[in-house]
Amino acid sequence: MAGITGIGSGLDIKGLVNSMVQAETAPKAAQLQRQEKTTEAKFSALGKLQSALSNFQSSMKDLNKLSLFDNMKASSSNGSALSATASKTAAAGTYSVEVTSLATSSKVATQAVATDFKASGAGFLDVKLGSDGEVTTVNIADGSSLTDVRDALNEQLKDKGITANIVNNPASGESQIVLSSKETGADKDIVMTGTLEGVNGVVADFNVDGTKKAEAGGGAGYLQQAANAKFSVDGLTLESATNTVANVIPDVEFTLKGKTEEGKPLTVTVGEDRSGVKDQLKKFVDSYNEFMSVAKELTAVTKVGDDKPPVVGGLVGDSTVRSLLNGVRAELGNAMPGAEGMRVLADLGITTQQDGKLKIDDKKLDASLAQNFDKVGQFIAGDNGLMSRLDSKIDAYTGKSGIIGERQKSLESTRTDIKKQTERLNARSLQIEARLLKQFNAMDALVGQLNSTSSSLMQSLASLPGMSRKD
Helix, strand or coil: CCCCCCCCCCCCCHHHHHHHHHHHHHHHHHHHHHHHHHHHHHHHHHHHHHHHHHHHHHHHHHHHHHHCCCCCEEEEEECEEEEEECCCCCCCCEEEEEEEEEEEEEECCCEEEEECCCECCCCEEEEEEECCCCCCEEEECCEEHHHHHHHHHHHHHHHHCCCEEECCCECCCCCEEEEEEEECCCCCCCEECEEEEHHHHHHEEECECCCCCCCCCCCHHHHHHCCCCCECCEEEEEEEECEEEEEEEECCEEEEECCCCCCCEEEEEEEECCCHHHHHHHHHHHHHHHCCCCHHCCCEEECCCCCCCCCCCCCCCCHHHHHHHHHHHHHHHHHCCCCCCCCHHHCCEEEEECCCCEEEEEHHHHHHHHHHHHHHHHHHHCCCHHHHHHHHHHHHCCCCCCCHHHHHHCCCCCCCHHHHHHHHHHHHHHHHHHHHHHHHCCCCCCCHHHHHHHHHHHHHCCCCCCCCCCC
16 A cells, blocks of 8 residues: 555655656756757758858859850751751851751551461561662561561561551451661662462562552552752752761751741851850859858848747857858959959849849840850859859868868767757656655655554544543
């Protein structure tokens, strides 16, 4: 009975013990919780800053390439008819191009035969591309159906770029095998020779001449004849076996996609890759603005109401953020030493707004790229360019061994220490609880014994002679 809490004394021993344990450990527990909350907030904030800064640095590295300003770009005024690419060694120029026809591959059909045709003996079909092409002999097994013939053609011609299929005519009950080639260009027509004897003495003629058009009603011949692409550049008539045409203009490649309207040539322009540089500049501005937004959010104190505490960013008053921002802003405003005509970002049409973010004036940037492309490259890229100078300002902060990374390592150690202290405090709480429960239970047992003795004594005294009972 003594081991059951509160029976002897009637006290809430468990509640008393909990209150005493709380009084003993609550101050330290509250301190550890505050430290944990502050540490987690700073660790998370530094992670966000590190991520935004890494994106910013990545955009700078993409822009800090002299090769970006060496690239040449070919563009077409009619992308549905022709697209073009240029290597960096291509010469600048403008060309008038007309596309008369595209290069095509061969597609042929065999003579129509009965759909239920079956070969009564083994045979073979010889297939080649063009009159002088290499012959591939396709073996046909005894008892082969048209489906079996198709499958044999596909299996033995798969390395030649030729595929076969069957087209059925429900009206006549006949079928034709259609062969298609991937290879384009004149004299690349499919030629197939061979006959197969069927059951009941029926002979199926599989001879196909890809240079002759298939006649209506199931005749053999071409459905599409292989032909060269025909086009002209600046009035010069040209042909190509493929629709991808390289070096008609040195170091420029055309991809022919469709015919141009008669008398309406398209224009191919080869010049500096201004759009590529502009795209990279936009990525740089976007990543800088994202970095500034993150830094502002992490260092802001936002009032949310008269009766509520303000929302405080995880890095308010942080010297690391302040030094980083000051260094970046200062370098953005510095003029490039010794440069003429292109000394600051504003000369490109990129200016700083009141909120600290960058904004691009597209017209001014386009004009700068058109008129001073080389100077833009010198200002932005290279050892003395703006990107290198900016990178030197932030390089010490980035990476696992940078200032931010080292601070995160320190906070990680603090997190580990807080966890260990919390574990020790929890263990101490259990020890205090066990000690107090033992003491209170002992007291409770003693009180129970005393109450029992008192009750027994009173009963004995009441039974003595001369004792009168008072109601």
